[in-house]
Amino acid sequence: MPAETQPLSSLTVGAKGTIATIQVPPESRGRLMEMGLLTGTPVEIVRYAPLGDPIEIKVRGYHLTLRKHEAEQILVRLA
Numbered sequence: 001m002p003a004e005t006q007p008l009s010s011l012t013v014g015a016k017g018t019i020a021t022i023q024v025p026p027e028s029r030g031r032l033m034e035m036g037l038l039t040g041t042p043v044e045i046v047r048y049a050p051l052g053d054p055i056e057i058k059v060r061g062y063h064l065t066l067r068k069h070e071a072e073q074i075l076v077r078l079a
Helices: 026-034
Strands: 005-007 016-022 042-048 055-059 062-066 074-078
Touching: none
Parallel strands: none
Antiparallel strands: 005 074, 016 042, 016 074, 042 055, 055 062
8 A cells, every 4th residue: 555645745854755746847957857856756854944935955965945836745754
């Protein structure tokens, strides 16, 4: 049975998961792919800005900052 997915933006600091689906519009998908966000990629929430936007994640050994609306469209399976 596949694990349940949830938006990247809903994870708590320190939570780890694997990208299951990226549901962004095609015009934004290329930018995320260039940053290393692909299906099956492990990610970890590092921190949230004081007002919850942007979100800093760790992916492929480096830190990346995403807007909250982008992170809401990336579904992950918890590790």
